[in-house]
Amino acid sequence: MINPYYEQILILTVINIILALSLNLIMGYNGLFSIAHHGFMAIGAYGSAVLALSFGAPLWLAALVGMAVAAVIALLIGFPVLRLRGDYLAIATLALGEIVRKLWPVLPEQYFGGAIGLKDIPQFQARIWANVPVSQLDQALSGPQGWMIRLNGPMNLISLVITFVLLLILVGMGLWGISRWLYRLGERTRLGGRPLVIAYWVVLGVGLLVYYRGLLGFAERMFWFDRALSRQAFASDQWALFLLFVAVLFLFTWVVMNYLNSLYGRAVKAIREDEVAAAMLGLNTFRYKLINFTFASMWAGLAGSLFAHYQLSISPEDFNIFKLVDLLLMVVLGGMGSITGSYLGGIIVSWMPEVLRFLAEWRLVVYALTLVVLMIFMPQGIYGYREIRLIPTWLRRRLSRQGGEVA
Amino acid sequence: MVLETEDLRVDYGHVRALRGVSLKVRRGSLVTLIGANGAGKSTTLKAIIGLVRPSGGRVFFENRDITGRPTHKLVAQGLSLVPEGRHIFPDLTVRENLKLGALLIRDRREEERRLAEVMEMFPRLGERLNQKGGTLSGGEQQMLAIARALMQKPKVLLLDEPSLGLAPNLVQLIFEKLEELKRGGATILLVEQNAYQALRIADYAYVLETGRIALEGPAKALAEDRRVIEHYLGG
Numbered sequence: 001m002i003n004p005y006y007e008q009i010l011i012l013t014v015i016n017i018i019l020a021l022s023l024n025l026i027m028g029y030n031g032l033f034s035i036a037h038h039g040f041m042a043i044g045a046y047g048s049a050v051l052a053l054s055f056g057a058p059l060w061l062a063a064l065v066g067m068a069v070a071a072v073i074a075l076l077i078g079f080p081v082l083r084l085r086g087d088y089l090a091i092a093t094l095a096l097g098e099i100v101r102k103l104w105p106v107l108p109e110q111y112f113g114g115a116i117g118l119k120d121i122p123q124f125q126a127r128i129w130a131n132v133p134v135s136q137l138d139q140a141l142s143g144p145q146g147w148m149i150r151l152n153g154p155m156n157l158i159s160l161v162i163t164f165v166l167l168l169i170l171v172g173m174g175l176w177g178i179s180r181w182l183y184r185l186g187e188r189t190r191l192g193g194r195p196l197v198i199a200y201w202v203v204l205g206v207g208l209l210v211y212y213r214g215l216l217g218f219a220e221r222m223f224w225f226d227r228a229l230s231r232q233a234f235a236s237d238q239w240a241l242f243l244l245f246v247a248v249l250f251l252f253t254w255v256v257m258n259y260l261n262s263l264y265g266r267a268v269k270a271i272r273e274d275e276v277a278a279a280m281l282g283l284n285t286f287r288y289k290l291i292n293f294t295f296a297s298m299w300a301g302l303a304g305s306l307f308a309h310y311q312l313s314i315s316p317e318d319f320n321i322f323k324l325v326d327l328l329l330m331v332v333l334g335g336m337g338s339i340t341g342s343y344l345g346g347i348i349v350s351w352m353p354e355v356l357r358f359l360a361e362w363r364l365v366v367y368a369l370t371l372v373v374l375m376i377f378m379p380q381g382i383y384g385y386r387e388i389r390l391i392p393t394w395l396r397r398r399l400s401r402q403g404g405e406v407a
Numbered sequence: 408m409v410l411e412t413e414d415l416r417v418d419y420g421h422v423r424a425l426r427g428v429s430l431k432v433r434r435g436s437l438v439t440l441i442g443a444n445g446a447g448k449s450t451t452l453k454a455i456i457g458l459v460r461p462s463g464g465r466v467f468f469e470n471r472d473i474t475g476r477p478t479h480k481l482v483a484q485g486l487s488l489v490p491e492g493r494h495i496f497p498d499l500t501v502r503e504n505l506k507l508g509a510l511l512i513r514d515r516r517e518e519e520r521r522l523a524e525v526m527e528m529f530p531r532l533g534e535r536l537n538q539k540g541g542t543l544s545g546g547e548q549q550m551l552a553i554a555r556a557l558m559q560k561p562k563v564l565l566l567d568e569p570s571l572g573l574a575p576n577l578v579q580l581i582f583e584k585l586e587e588l589k590r591g592g593a594t595i596l597l598v599e600q601n602a603y604q605a606l607r608i609a610d611y612a613y614v615l616e617t618g619r620i621a622l623e624g625p626a627k628a629l630a631e632d633r634r635v636i637e638h639y640l641g642g
Contacts, residue, residue, distance in 0.1 A: 270496070270507065273496050273497075273498070274494050274496065276458070276490050276494050277490070277494035277495065277496065279458070279478045279479065279482075280478075280482065280487065280488055280489075280490060280494070280556070281482070281507050281508065281510045281511075282479050282482035282483050282510060282511045282559065283479055283510070284477065284479040285479075
């Protein structure tokens with residue numbers, strides 16, 4: 001069974017990746033410095049929570065409405081605000097985010113909970129395969145449908161394995177990406193690319209060998225290998241929730257990949273590169289900026305809704321300026337204009353506070369220092385304007401050569 | 408008249424950039440607008456194509472009032488601007504840049520036909536189709552910018568200082584291409600600082616001074632005008 005503490009961080013990681021990727025649509029792909037994203041997350045969270053609490057709406061509907069409300073408000077606000085450029089846009093959107101935060105205590109307290117916020121928000125109910133709550137598991141196992149649930153044991157193991165493989169791929173992507181980056185860095189300096197990369201892998205390997213005990217210790221803390229607990233663990237609602245959120249994340253990523261290759265996505269990137277040129281292509285630049293802003297804010301609303309129904313209590317202070325700093329950090333650190341970068345940013349920013357927990361109040365200082373160092377050595381972030389290719393380049397080239405046209 | 412402005416005025420805050428510019432462009436002619444820095448040449452083009460909002464006056468395109476209409480609609484109707492400073496996409500290949508020019512055309516075959524036409528006109532670009540736009544020389548980038556605008560088959564081509572920052576032999580080349588376009592029947596409104604070259608190839612010319620038209624006439628006549636020679640041709 002997985003340690004609930006790490007389970008919580010994993011779930012927050014997924015939510016953070018959704019936020020990072022949606023903010024990246026505005027900042028990285030459209031080149032607009034808009035910093036009201038935590039506001040739209042709050043709108044999604046409150047919208048969905050209020051609907052579920054006060055009106056008893058089913059959660060899927062509440063989440064959809066939360067998204068819709070965030071999108072509509074983004075559309076209304078984007079209309080005047082997106083006519084601004086550069087610094088002016090940043091100032092206007094910053095003010096916007098703060099207005100949203102100050103709005104909740106003023107709204108009717110019976111619905112919005114005032115300054116304290118909302119509690120006892122209903123939780124997403126997700127179950128793996130067996131439609132049986134944990135409390136009734138033992139009873140169900142001995143009942144007539146018990147064989148089905150027993151079958152689910154190994155099935156759940158498979159889903160567990162799939163998840164870990166995905167995590168491994170993500171970590172591998174990060175390590176491999178850093179090696180590629182070092183290679184390019186070495187090529188530009190006198191060191192040369194290859195020696196630097198070899199040194200990197202050697203250090204990494206030696207580090208792993210020396211520190212493997214520490215890693216084992218971490219794995220022990222993260223996963224509870226306990227036979228008695230594991231039967232319950234596989235049917236755990238929390239773990240199912242994680243898988244559900246991962247499914248939402250992958251769906252979102254797929255939508256974004258398609259969006260970026262559509263006319264809309266291409267228009268948005270053209271506007272980032274050169275707004276005058278984009279206008280000269282006959283593109284209504286304002287329209288595409290507005291659509292993109294609304295689209296991205298809608299997904300921030302979804303992330304907010306997932307957050308609310310996972311955390312089960314929200315307050316205006318959950319969406320303060322520090323949340324914004326986290327969001328910006330994810331996008332800038334991971335890499336502007338990159339899906340891979342958004343994933344990396346989301347993972348790093350979610351786990352860094354936990355890893356740095358022993359620093360207590362110094363955490364934010366380390367945050368800031370990380371940003372400064374990063375901006376000096378990697379001004380575009382770890383994966384700025386690049387992607388990890390799931391198909392290696394040589395294979396892709398061979399495939400496209402057979403296919404005729406080179407993509 | 409395919410394109411006409413009537414008493415066009417533009418203010419940037421309290422600064423008056425244009426104080427009433429009236430000019431006419433006949434179909435199939437090459438009209439040039441010359442003048443010193445800050446005379447309002449670029450502003451005139453921007454006001455025509457809707458990049459800045461005029462504070463007074465009117466713009467007619469094919470006898471329809473298009474004053475203050477949004478840029479993307481004008482581009483779709485057949486007005487194309489090659490902006491000052493080229494504005495090509497440096498990270499895209501020449502082919503991709505050109506295809507973007509035909510963004511509004513859905514028909515793939517029509518797109519290919521136009522690409523072939525444009526490459527016939529600019530063989531240098533044809534040789535560099537798979538090269539990134541940013542790796543081209545200044546002159547080639549300017550040709551790419553013009554070619555991209557031509558992919559839209561504009562009824563009127565607006566050019567903002569195509570010779571800016573180019574070596575003299577390349578300036579010569581660009582102007583030869585413009586002459587070739589004119590012979591092919593294109594309608595062009597050319598804004599230039601290089602008055603000598605512009606007057607050599609133009610049919611009609613306007614001289615802009617601090618937001619007003621100071622002089623106008625057939626290009627040949629203006630090239631011999633004493634005031635023009637003194638101020639713009641360095642004679």
